[in-house]
Amino acid sequence: MPARHVRVREAVPGPLREGLERLRQELHVPAEFPPEVVRAAEVAAENPRLPEKDLTDLDFVTIDPPGAKDLDQAVVIERDGSGFVVWYAIADVAAFVSPGDPIDVEARERGQTFYAPHMRTPLHPPALSENAASLLPGVVRPALVWRLPVDARGQCEAPTVERALIRSRAQLTYEEVQDQLDARTAPESLVLLKEVGLLREEVERDRGGVSLNIPEQEVHTEGDHWELEFRSTLPVEGWNAQISLLTGIAAAHLMIDAGVGILRTLPPAEKSSLRRLRATAKALHIPWPPEMDYPEFVRSLDSTRGDHAAMLYACTTLFRGAGYQAFENGSVPELSQHAALATVYAHTTAPLRRLVDRFVLEICAAICAGEEVPDWAREALPELPDIMAESDRRAKKYERGIVDLTEALVLAGRVGQDFTGTVVDFDAKKDRGRFMITQPAVEAFVKGSGLPLGQEIRATLTGVDLTTGVTTFVEVPERARREDAPNRKGRR
Structure with missing residues (x-):
């Protein structure tokens, strides 16, 4: 489910901070790592398992929000005849974490990174997530590198993934990339990011899928008065997200063909949920003609408008029922599709921030190498859906609680x-x-x-x-x- 992040530009006010801390404790969101986990991460950071393949000649860059330190992905795109080759490097957490070690055990307890305006609760200790395993610029890092051939129609055939060393050339923000593209000063790889992103958006549209580009809620102060505004997404954020979706779709197909893996699934939306969304559109005075279907309606929304941004938030309710389906021995689950994307999909590209991605990457790397899936990854499959479901439950309650607290802050004087x-x-x-x-x-x-x-x-x-x-x-x-x-x- 798309996340609803709230950002407070100024210092978080005392009453809100108190509420956030109460919420964190109520949902058992941990504040710190146990000492033994910190020590294990520091040792692991000095002793990674490095691959032999060297792809440090590729000009990877990362694209993230300002100030990000847990850099999961780096990208470079090349022309290949009438098509493209997308190289997508993902942080290799398994190069540092061993099955059953203190870092692994703690990560299974957390499931994912939790976000709040006043703090971030990471999945892995900062020695790894913000340093040794992060794809920071100018340093050599182990990664799982996807090679994704994309033809002139935006279709991807014969994707592969393997371990390799990479070196990111720059840490860019979405604003910096968008400015370069708008000013026509961007290097070719970023120009191709736009081309491939637009092609993949067209592919998504043709198959009946839709992506929600959820704006952030920002709290601003004017003296004692608080206002809640939306930070709209930039076009490059959508194009960059398409590369991540492309990778997750490729991973899902690889695992289905091999008969082993874990998928991110979503059942079709119920009619009652769609009726509720239409009522919400009416509440916001946003036209939604009866003949217009849901994907077309979402694409008509402009996240730079406050009312449309609120509508995009409301659309997240259709993601209720999202979960994980694990399978092995060739038996693909009956529910394998992600209804919003209108295809199969797997969480693959954020292993520093989400537990399940480490296992998906390991399975896909073994499949592409023609090797057996490691026992530690296969043995975890039956329990991963429950681990992630519990983590998602906490994350959604945390997210909803943060939104409630923020909205209460804005309404407090009224x-x-x-x-x-x-x-x-x-x-x-x-x-x-x-x-x-x-x-x-x-x-x-x-x-x-x-x-x-x-x-x-x-x-x-x-x-x-x-x-x-x-x-x-x-x-x-x-x-x-x-x-x-x-x-x-x-x-x-």
């Missing part, structure tokens, strides 16, 4: 005010629902009897708790709305 929003969900048994407010772009619980799904209501903000993120809205009764109507009409 208790007693009325807001107009559209009901997007209703639970008759609890006499409450959720409604979408346009300004600020917030979705919140509202108390009321017989709330009209898909229609606008007025509700009063009656309480905000900055330590729990709980906001309380109560519907303004119909009689009060009628009595106030002439006054509101007169005020116009």
Whole structure:
């Protein structure tokens, strides 16, 4: 499921920090690594298992948000006749981590990196994730390097992956790459990133898939006033994501053909979820014609607009039910597709930040080398879906809690005010629902009897708790709305 990251540009305010810390403890998100894990990582950083193959002559670069240190991927793209060769290097965590060692055991407990505005809780100790295993610029690193031939139509045939040494030439940000492309000063490899990215977006469109480019929520301050804004994604972020998706799709096909591996899956969306999304679009006053399908609607959204950014967040609800399906001995699971992508897919390109990717990479490397999948990777397959499901559960609750706390911060000074929003969900048994407010772009619980799904209501903000993120809205009764109507009409 796409992540909803919240960034606070200024210092995180005290009440929000307190709420974030309470949330972290409640969900058992660890703060530090045990001493034995730190020591094991420091030893492993000095003793990596290095491959013989040398690809340090390739001009790899990394493209990440500003300040990133856990660099999982590096890319270089070359022309090959009428097509391309995409070289995609992924950090080789298995060069440092051994099955059953303290780092491995701790990583299985965490499952993934957890993100919050005030801290990042990494999957692996910084000695590895931000140093020895990270594809930092100017230093030689072990990597699993994918060779992905892409033809002029954007199709990929005969992908391979093998261990090799690489050296990244530069650590770039999305903004830097976008600026170079816009100014026509980008090197050929980055120009080709745009070409291949656009081709792969067309391939995705043709097969009926869709990718969600989720904007970040940013909190800004003006004195004692807090505002919640969206940081829209840049085009290059979508093109770069297509390279990662290309790799994950290639990995899934390799494992399916070999009859062993683990897939990232998503069942088709339920009709009720699509109806709810249409109600949300109505709440945000975004046109969604009845004849327009979901993928086409998502592609029509502009993440630079606040209302469209809120809609993209709402679209993440269709990713409910995402999970992992492991298989071996040639038996491919019945649910093997990722419905949003409209193809098979595997998490492959973020082993520094997600546990399952290390195992997918190891399986694919063995398949391409014509070797048996290592016992340690095969033996982990039955338990990996449960490990990742529990980790995803915590990550989603953490993410939702952070969003609630952030929205509560923005609403804190407005208790007693009325807001107009559209009901997007209703639970008759609890006499409450959720409604979408346009300004600020917030979705919140509202108390009321017989709330009209898909229609606008007025509700009063009656309480905000900055330590729990709980906001309380109560519907303004119909009689009060009628009595106030002439006054509101007169005020116009």
